[in-house]
Amino acid sequence: MRSKNEPGGQKRSFIERARRAQIIDAAVRTIAEVGYPNASLARIARTAQVSKGVISYHFDGKDELMDQVVISVYTQIGEEVAPRVLAEQNMERALRTHVRGVAEYALAHRERMTALSQIFRHFRDAQGAPRFDGSQPEAIYQPMEELYRAGQRSGEFRDFDVRVMAVSQQATIDAMFEYWRTHPDHDLLAHADELGELLVRAIRAP
């Protein structure tokens, strides 16, 4: 049982890394299919075609598995979208590209985005505080706030409260995916472009 994520990180065996990846993938597909509240360990294990104990063996518990799912998907989104955002010449285009980029990612990896969205919405600690939402504000809002501030410095954006804007933007993007999930025929890219327009107008100078 080497799966403790302790600082003294032992390297994982090949088979262990493969199993973890397989289980994470099964978790993604299960959550996307039946929703977070119905995605029990037993159901995830069945999707992965392994015994339930395997999950407990490779992960510290359901919480760590969910953490890994989020990290996995979030990292992939960052790798696909961040370069495009950074390549833009001005902050307004960067903002639009960000929204457009995550929507395109969602179209290409529907299950992964659905799972991420579900975990964000439902995964709470025992006290009911969200595990990934605003509770560690820095982690999730800081990149966006950096972008806003850059735009404010350059004069492209007016002087607005970056925290309120970051919370709002995150919420509108989440809502876009939730709406898309419950209305699969909804035109996601059109929604994304329209949302980009809304967001830009909300904050651009003057």
Add this chain to the structure above:
Amino acid sequence: MRSKNEPGGQKRSFIERARRAQIIDAAVRTIAEVGYPNASLARIARTAQVSKGVISYHFDGKDELMDQVVISVYTQIGEEVAPRVLAEQNMERALRTHVRGVAEYALAHRERMTALSQIFRHFRDAQGAPRFDGSQPEAIYQPMEELYRAGQRSGEFRDFDVRVMAVSQQATIDAMFEYWRTHPDHDLLAHADELGELLVRAIRAP
């Protein structure tokens, strides 16, 4: 056991209406305190200082209880906020007043707003579809879309997609309360005013 909400609505006895109100209130307080996922019938019953069977006796089940909580809070919000919104002379002010109004309601009835917000976020049917979110779009988005269209007709608002805007506005308001719930020292009214500014700028002409 007269609590069936059948069309042939028998009138409820005084004591039954009182008990239902008491239980709804206990549900509100329990959800606000421990979050929707931890608000079991047993816990709500303990809060109400009645036996668990009483809830089953007066309500068809947990779902009906949640429905009643939503109806109760939602109705009250409507009564307090709608008149103020309708009294405004133009659509831009109406929009700001709406956001400001619900924030003021939340400050005055923190537990009720928290409970409503929690139910919106977590209450799903067995298929994972939200019970109050966008699934019955008309119910929740239509009033807002009406307001948008009125503003578009009057020329105050530009030509934007009212559905995208309605989904986004609802999401930003929910996020405001969720952020406030996890950051109790957050200045809710300032957030509301700032959000009003964002929303107005997003859609006003040209």
Add this chain to the structure above:
DNA sequence: TAGGATTCTGGCCATGCGGTCAAAAAACGA
């Protein structure tokens, strides 16, 4: 190939859930 380390299985545990029920209690009406 032998033997230790790693991985997997399948059943088991305690817990909590929503819901039900017979019987007790309370309220009501004649």
Add this chain to the structure above:
DNA sequence: TCGTTTTTTGACCGCATGGCCAGAATCCTA
């Protein structure tokens, strides 16, 4: 007052959950 109806209780049901573990299977290396 007494019989009926309404309401409440507390135990109980079946089920699902996350987690645990002894033993079996497999893998790896000496």
